[in-house]
Amino acid sequence: xxxxxxxxxxxxxxxxxxxxxxxxxxxxxxxxxxxxxxxxxxxxxxxxxxxxxxxxxxxxxxxxxxxxxxxxxxxxxxxxxxxxxxxxxxxxxxxxxxxxxxxxxxxxxxxxxxxxxxxxxxxxxxxxxxxxxxxxxxxxxxxxxxxxxxxxxxxxxxxxxxxxxxxxxxxxxxxxxxxxxxxxxxxxxxxxxxxxxxxxxxxxxxxxxxxxxxxxxxxxxxxxxxxxxxxxxxxxxxxxxxxxxxxxxxxxx
Amino acid sequence: xxxxxxxxxxxxxxxxxxxxxxxxxxxxxxxxxxxxxxxxxxxxxxxxxxxxxxxxxxxxxxxxxxxxxxxxxxxxxxxxxxxxxxxxxxxxxxxxxxxxxxxxxxxxxxxxxxxxxxxxxxxxxxxxxxxxxxxxxxxxxxxxxxxxxxxxxxxxxxxxxxxxxxxxxxxxxxxxxxxxxxxxxxxxxxxxxxxxxxxxxxxxxxxxxxxxxxxxxxxxxxxxxxxxxxxxxxxxxxxxxxxxxxxxxxxxxxxx
Numbered sequence: 001x002x003x004x005x006x007x008x009x010x011x012x013x014x015x016x017x018x019x020x021x022x023x024x025x026x027x028x029x030x031x032x033x034x035x036x037x038x039x040x041x042x043x044x045x046x047x048x049x050x051x052x053x054x055x056x057x058x059x060x061x062x063x064x065x066x067x068x069x070x071x072x073x074x075x076x077x078x079x080x081x082x083x084x085x086x087x088x089x090x091x092x093x094x095x096x097x098x099x100x101x102x103x104x105x106x107x108x109x110x111x112x113x114x115x116x117x118x119x120x121x122x123x124x125x126x127x128x129x130x131x132x133x134x135x136x137x138x139x140x141x142x143x144x145x146x147x148x149x150x151x152x153x154x155x156x157x158x159x160x161x162x163x164x165x166x167x168x169x170x171x172x173x174x175x176x177x178x179x180x181x182x183x184x185x186x187x188x189x190x191x192x193x194x195x196x197x198x199x200x201x202x203x204x205x206x207x208x209x210x211x212x213x214x215x216x217x218x219x220x221x222x223x224x225x226x227x228x229x230x231x232x233x234x235x236x237x238x239x240x241x242x243x244x245x246x247x248x249x250x251x252x253x
Numbered sequence: 254x255x256x257x258x259x260x261x262x263x264x265x266x267x268x269x270x271x272x273x274x275x276x277x278x279x280x281x282x283x284x285x286x287x288x289x290x291x292x293x294x295x296x297x298x299x300x301x302x303x304x305x306x307x308x309x310x311x312x313x314x315x316x317x318x319x320x321x322x323x324x325x326x327x328x329x330x331x332x333x334x335x336x337x338x339x340x341x342x343x344x345x346x347x348x349x350x351x352x353x354x355x356x357x358x359x360x361x362x363x364x365x366x367x368x369x370x371x372x373x374x375x376x377x378x379x380x381x382x383x384x385x386x387x388x389x390x391x392x393x394x395x396x397x398x399x400x401x402x403x404x405x406x407x408x409x410x411x412x413x414x415x416x417x418x419x420x421x422x423x424x425x426x427x428x429x430x431x432x433x434x435x436x437x438x439x440x441x442x443x444x445x446x447x448x449x450x451x452x453x454x455x456x457x458x459x460x461x462x463x464x465x466x467x468x469x470x471x472x473x474x475x476x477x478x479x480x481x482x483x484x485x486x487x488x489x490x491x492x493x494x495x496x497x498x499x500x501x502x503x504x505x506x507x508x509x
Binding site: 011 | 356
């Protein structure tokens with residue numbers, strides 16, 4: 001469960017996020033869409049506790065990101081836009097290191113590492129140096145480190161970028177299966193991916209929520225592409241209340 | 254604290270699986286060997302020429318004052334250049350590579366990260382200083398230097414090295430550019446090394462302050478064999494202040 005309320009983030013004088021509110025329920029995968037520079041990565045960085053918000057609140061599994069940062073961090077798996085790999089480490093050593101940082105009990109580290117290696121189909125690469133891996137494999141190691149502590153919440157910033165078509169299908173399957181018991185936020189520019197994996201869509205544009213809706217509602221009248229373009233281009237700021245979830249912020253918020 | 258050790262261990266491994274550690278250690282030991290060889294040669298020439306003068310008081314001509322003291326002072330200057338180059342990666346590289354995001358979204362305190370990075374740096378400089386102990390060991394084996402002076406001098410050199418790690422890590426925490434981190438570190442260390450130059454012309458309260466702030470003055474005290482609490486407090490506070498500043502720099506960068 002993730003709840004974002006009136007989130008604002010300024011970088012100096014620049015307002016990257018101008019009052020974003022949305023929520024994602026447990027067991028739901030939420031597609032997080034928007035043009036480049038809309039504030040997606042910033043929002044995700046605040047949710048993960050990487051940086052504090054200028055104002056507004058974020059709660060993850062009932063814990064406030066700012067007040068109970070450690071409780072939130074223990075429950076979140078995060079794949080940043082650039083997979084956070086130590087290039088001079090071997091894949092297994094790297095995953096063990098991340099497991100220790102995330103507080104996985106020592107006795108369970110090997111077991112968890114082997115689990116994520118098989119989930120992300122990294123068996124053949126386990127002994128390689130991270131720096132010698134292709135982009136697709138680096139992305140998979142990035143996903144593996146996000147899963148290593150079996151988190152309740154997953155924040156994935158463009159997880160399928162750089163993968164080949166077969167890998168994309170595998171990773172989508174994996175995310176879909178993970179989402180059944182967890183909360184997932186998936187940022188991507190590939191709209192069909194969202195349509196396949198996600199039950200919910202949040203579109204943000206210029207630092208504001210342009211749309212928060214259930215996937216079923218949204219695709220009833222047209223394709224996701226049409227809806228996306230409607231909310232992102234030109235007069236995109238108009239905000240339609242989504243079914244079932246009262247939206248608190250208007251264009252002036 | 255466990256997390257600090259995990260972070261330190263990872264950093265140490267990353268330095269020792271790459272050629273970095275070996276290049277640094279070899280270079281340092283090689284330079285130390287060159288200093289040692291030449292100081293010893295000079296010592297031999299002095300002994301030979303002064304021995305021929307009858308009734309000459311040659312008490313100043315001993316291994317501690319003529320070989321060990323200048324060796325340690327020279328190694329201090331080498332550390333001043335080498336240490337910022339080994340610490341420049343500590344924070345700057347993690348920022349530019351993106352692993353910063355992993356560290357700061359893990360349940361790890363900023364203090365643990367700063368301590369981990371510091372411990373890793375301390376490990377490397379302790380290996381450097383430790384390896385160069387082979388030269389005093391040669392003196393102890395074949396000659397008769399005062400062992401107490403070897404100890405206090407090396408304690409001074411090690412404390413200097415550890416303080417330099419704290420300062421180098423601080424400049425690395427300010428930037429994602431490793432070259433900027435290294436150059437800023439060297440400049441800061443060099444300033445601390447020569448800050449006592451201004452003491453000569455300064456009026457009294459400032460004279461003492463400038464002298465006390467200088468690494469050279471404090472190292473010299475220990476090299477002479479005087480283990481004064483003033484010197485230990487100096488190095489202790491240097492380390493403490495820069496660890497604190499690093500902590501602040503890392504924390505404040507997240508709020509910008």
